[in-house]
Amino acid sequence: MSKTSDLVRLSRGDVGALELEALARVIEAGYLGMSVEVQAFEKELTDYIGGNREVVCVNTGTSALHLAVQACGIGIGDEVLVPSLTFVASFQAVSATGAKPVACEIDRDTCFLDVRDAEKRITSRTKAIMPVHYASNFEGIEKIYELAAKYNLRVIEDAAHSFGGTHNGKRIGAVGDILCFSFDGIKNITCGEGGAVVTSDQAVAEKVRDARLLGVEKDTEKRFSGQRSWDFDVTEQGWRYHMNDIMAALGRTQLKRFPDFAKKRQEIAKRYQQFFAQYPEIRTLKIDYDNVVPHLFPILIEKGCRDELRDILEENNIQNGTHYKPNHLLTKYKTEYDLPCAEDFYKKVITLPLHTLLTDDQFEKVCNVISKWIGRD
Numbered sequence: 001m002s003k004t005s006d007l008v009r010l011s012r013g014d015v016g017a018l019e020l021e022a023l024a025r026v027i028e029a030g031y032l033g034m035s036v037e038v039q040a041f042e043k044e045l046t047d048y049i050g051g052n053r054e055v056v057c058v059n060t061g062t063s064a065l066h067l068a069v070q071a072c073g074i075g076i077g078d079e080v081l082v083p084s085l086t087f088v089a090s091f092q093a094v095s096a097t098g099a100k101p102v103a104c105e106i107d108r109d110t111c112f113l114d115v116r117d118a119e120k121r122i123t124s125r126t127k128a129i130m131p132v133h134y135a136s137n138f139e140g141i142e143k144i145y146e147l148a149a150k151y152n153l154r155v156i157e158d159a160a161h162s163f164g165g166t167h168n169g170k171r172i173g174a175v176g177d178i179l180c181f182s183f184d185g186i187k188n189i190t191c192g193e194g195g196a197v198v199t200s201d202q203a204v205a206e207k208v209r210d211a212r213l214l215g216v217e218k219d220t221e222k223r224f225s226g227q228r229s230w231d232f233d234v235t236e237q238g239w240r241y242h243m244n245d246i247m248a249a250l251g252r253t254q255l256k257r258f259p260d261f262a263k264k265r266q267e268i269a270k271r272y273q274q275f276f277a278q279y280p281e282i283r284t285l286k287i288d289y290d291n292v293v294p295h296l297f298p299i300l301i302e303k304g305c306r307d308e309l310r311d312i313l314e315e316n317n318i319q320n321g322t323h324y325k326p327n328h329l330l331t332k333y334k335t336e337y338d339l340p341c342a343e344d345f346y347k348k349v350i351t352l353p354l355h356t357l358l359t360d361d362q363f364e365k366v367c368n369v370i371s372k373w374i375g376r377d
């Protein structure tokens with residue numbers, strides 16, 4: 001095993017002195033629950049995203065998705081279309097409501113939900129569609145909204161990867177039915193853990209606000225004005241999913257630093273894309289890194305043994321990943337049908353180190369190890 005200091009990490013949060021200051025501010029204030037920091041973070045996110053949206057912060061991206069599905073009135077007996085190639089969080093968020101996540105195929109070139117496959121899986125029970133911004137990509141989203149309009153479905157976008165991207169000149173989150181972000185430890189911005197639901201639907205936002213605090217009605221409004229809910233009512237199932245001031249203080253700092261983070265992530269992805277263009281053995285996704293702020297960088301090994309390359313990367317102390325094992329291959333979500341593109345992707349994918357603290361030397365090392373492997377014969 002090589003020294004930890006040599007390790008090229010797959011991903012990591014970029015936190016330091018400014019985040020320490022933010023944490024000190026909350027500790028000095030002496031209130032750690034959901035209060036002024038969360039309120040300020042929600043306002044700053046609303047301004048940043050644009051489009052005059054409702055932003056409700058929660059404790060994870062998974063809970064953002066769960067509450068969004070629940071707020072649409074979706075539950076037992078209902079179905080939600082989800083691309084199989086996603087983190088299990090998307091599927092768990094649907095099944096947490098009692099509804100069934102229906103695994104769908106992905107487009108080979110972009111990994112976005114294959115709209116033709118999704119249409120085939122619509123039944124009278126289908127209530128929503130959950131496109132996933134895999135590797136931060138959202139190319140193809142218009143077709144999803146056309147499908148949703150045709151069948152009167154809600155759209156809950158799993159935008160866990162795509163915070164800070166822009167589409168048609170607008171920030172991701174500025175338009176669309178409901179979007180959910182993740183701010184976990186390695187996302188484009190981090191709160192340690194965290195998430196947000198973004199929508200223009202006031203009724204949905206209201207339901208999410210109440211449900212994040214155990215269903216206690218109007219608890220958010222009270223907390224934000226320094227009061228507590230001693231006399232309250234509960235009419236719906238809620239959860240303890242709210243964001244707290246420690247998380248929000250981290251998030252506010254990260255949001256200020258985000259322009260630098262975005263630039264660095266986009267530069268690395270463009271350099272990888274350019275580097276791999278010379279090798280027909282390796283395929284990269286068709287992603288426009290002028291508009292996308294990448295969370296992951298997947299490559300597909302089209303010729304040669306993927307696992308051999310993975311072993312060589314590990315021998316060289318380069319962390320790498322598999323994003324993701326398709327959910328329809330998991331016992332809980334097993335299907336009777338195949339999804340060939342998602343399965344093929346799973347066999348070929350390796351995700352490469354991508355984070356704002358990746359050095360030029362580390363980047364070169366990753367590229368050199370892979371080019372040496374390609375030229376091995």
Ligand SMILES: Cc1ncc(COP(=O)(O)O)c(C=O)c1O
Pocket residue numbers: 060061062063086087089090132158160161181182183184193194195
């Ligand atoms: C596609 C996708 N959806 C949802 C989530 C869940 O986010 P969180 O980890 O904040 O719960 C993740 C997290 O990695 C994700 O990658």
